[in-house]
Amino acid sequence: MGAFQKPYIPPVIKSENINTLVSHVHSSLYTEPKELNKGTTLIVGGGNSGSQIAVELSKDREVVLAISHKLKFLPLEIFRKSIFHWLEKLQLLYAGTDTIRGRIFQKRNDPIFGKELKQAIKSKDVKVRPRVTEVAGKKVTFSDGSSLEVNQIIWATGFVPAYEMIHIDGAIDKKGKPIHNRGISPIDGLYYIGLPWQHSRGSALVCGVGRDAMFLTDIILNYRNLDSKTSI
Template identity: 40%
Template sequence: MVYHLGKSDMKQYETNILIIGAGQAGLAVAYYLQSTSLSYLMLDKNERIGDSWRQRYESLTLFTSRAFSALPGVALDGDPNGYATRDEIANYFERYAQHFGFPVHLNQSIQTLEKTPTGFQATTTRGDIYSSDIVIIATGAFQEARVPQMSQDFVPAVRQFTAQSYRNPKQIPDGKVLIVGDGASGRDFANELSKTHEVLLATGRSRRLLPDRLFGKSIWWWLDKTGLLHARRDSIIGRIMQKTDPFPARGRRLQTLREKGVEVLPYLSSVNGNTVRFANGHVEQVTSVIWAVGYQDNSDWVAIPNTKDNDGNLIHEEGISPVDDLYFMGRSWQRTRGSALITGVGDDAHYLIQQIQKNRSKPTIMQGA
């Protein structure tokens, strides 16, 4: 049951497990919790399940095919070899939660998560209090867009965007647009904007793009069958994949982008006013920039000692925090290559629930108590 909580509903809730985040990671955890006797509640800051996807750029499609973009228990409709759109996957998540009747409280943003003598207490910005024995932080790997310090060296006239704030080409003013970062999102932006703007793409580390299909089958079929999709982060192949960050090309190879008029350049080395300089000494003047250089944790609300490193990154080992009864889901390379992908969260969720049951010692609170 999905609850849309209003301002007048300030209450206190108690449950065995509090899941923070109702995206793919939180939904996968809830699926496996159904088979246990543990009570649970799921919180999400958005008005609708799937809104974190609806708020991203309009042309977004997954780079995993539909056959490898479903949560456990419910298939994703459509061509299994095709790629789901932003709204398609958002609506799928919403239907998924409704199908299983998960207890989700929407419009609930956590202000503070604290450890108590008996467990945990989460206080929302509305003043609601959630007490639990166990907390699973399932806010995922893409919380807050990273913006480099050099962004402050641009003059105000240069419009700046991130992978979170960019929606469509209409936002971008006339003139040259610089896209910093050539991961999947950066290449998507370059491909889309090449139709309407002069585009500069500042690349980063060397990347190995994969063919969409190989011998008549989706590359994801091959990655699954060869075990690469399930490569452990501490394995030799896992370490190689973390360095090269391979993903399907889908018409986004650098040479293809060049043919569409995108000027591909090495990494951005400095900024001065509206002038940008690249590692090869090339200089350009731009009117806008899109930062597509990855994401970072937003963990200020986690007020529990020993949960974060000196940079504020959440500490865990395969989703298990050094703090008793605190867990994580949906982290990049949490256990395998698939951990931050829809196709991999099911395996991680199953593993995590097994660990929780193994470590569980407190009595069960009935669902809805």
């Protein structure tokens, strides 16, 4: 359950040139600035975690943010109410994968919520570079051919699925993801809850998992009732 399972770091670090003076930390393990190496810090990844860490660290050091797509910003509040209030009210969080809106949202990168990073970039407290292609010791090379020496790298590069605990033929596809339709596995009696985009953008969020739970509850209860009648 949930979207945050195995931290992912892209295979761009040259292991034969690992420099002990450079610290590599995944964003999921980041706690506070004083735990990091001092000096120039590179944050890899253009999601909300990376943007929030970049803003915090920019207060006491040089910060560079490497991204692979154009950043899009949304306010945290609209008319003094959380943007998630409006997303929920407009049912945008619950557009299913079988709808046009749902398919469009799946293809888009998540927006950055809040204006802090946008302001930090404008004031040049956070500098932006393109995608990282190679890390060799302290030297980082970007997709435009430019390079930079850093003392600290924070990998805000997300997570990958981890379902190795499921040893059932036909349950997992070649990419390591569960085979299912709205949480219903083709394996008799196997169900999932909390998967990213199990049915909608909200499926792996606290605000949306309940809808999938209700759907599966009805399916499971009906299945049990049918099974009990068949056995009789």
